[in-house]
Amino acid sequence: MVLISVISINILSVDINTVRKAYKEAAQDRTKVETFNNLLLKVTKKDEATLVAYKGAAIALLARQEKKVKDKKKLFIKGVSYVEHAIGKSSNNIEVHFVRLGIQENTPKLLKYKGHIEEDKQFILKHFKDITSSNLRHYIKDYILQSKAFSDEEKTVISNQ
Template identity: 45%
Template sequence: MKTLFSIVVSFLFLAAQELPDVRERYHSASKTKQNAEQFYQLVAKYNGDNKTVLAYKGAGISLKSKFEPDRKLKRDFFIEGVKLVENAVKKEPNNVEIRLIRLSIQENTPKLLKYKANIDEDKKVIVTAYEKQSGDLKEIIQRYVKQSKVFTDKEKQLILK
């Protein structure tokens, strides 16, 4: 039992340690196939219960679909990734980082996939809870909002002040 506890604590510590790296790599993951693959490799092995890391894992799988030439695999990767993200949102609906991950996917998903239903809901959670977030997460939110096309000027002012 003591050994199991040590393994669990070590794994949780590892997940917390990796989160800054995961966040940074996610930012550039969609830019190239190589970045997307590296991000996918970083998050694919995670099997823990941290919902934020699981949302990033889902994002990594969804991003993999962006560069997949086979239409069936492209669809399968997208669906698998989105399921992980949606499950994370369901388990932690007030987690701003998870909402930002889902928003980033929905904003950048082609309309034909019909995965854009939660953009306004996610923006509301992000804007409302922004001030309560850590400095690191605030920087990530600001960086995203600056380049986003779904935030209004008023919403941008609230975050970028």
């Protein structure tokens, strides 16, 4: 019972705003990937879907640093399995769709992980107005405004919300 409490407290102590910031930094700076991954080391597929999605993103980012193509692919697939598990667990969670979109948009075509870009984009556009967290709203808005997946018209709509 004590062990479960300690593990739960550790997971609960991971601040989602810290995770978001670490993800953004890791996506832009390879030297910050390890820090992002370490933040989510104890997250399992049994945890809250948003954290599971970010754990998948951390693993996918680690894959970029592997030397051998076989190792890159294996690690990337592991990361994607976390993201897809999070989508299955919480398909109405905008942040999970956002994480998957970010991975898909920045993944090389040869990995063939681009099949849900339009679905995730439309989900985010449809539900953006429903985001209650100002931190999450700002975070997703910043991504949309620099993303190639969104048209100028879609960016304008989001800018005005």
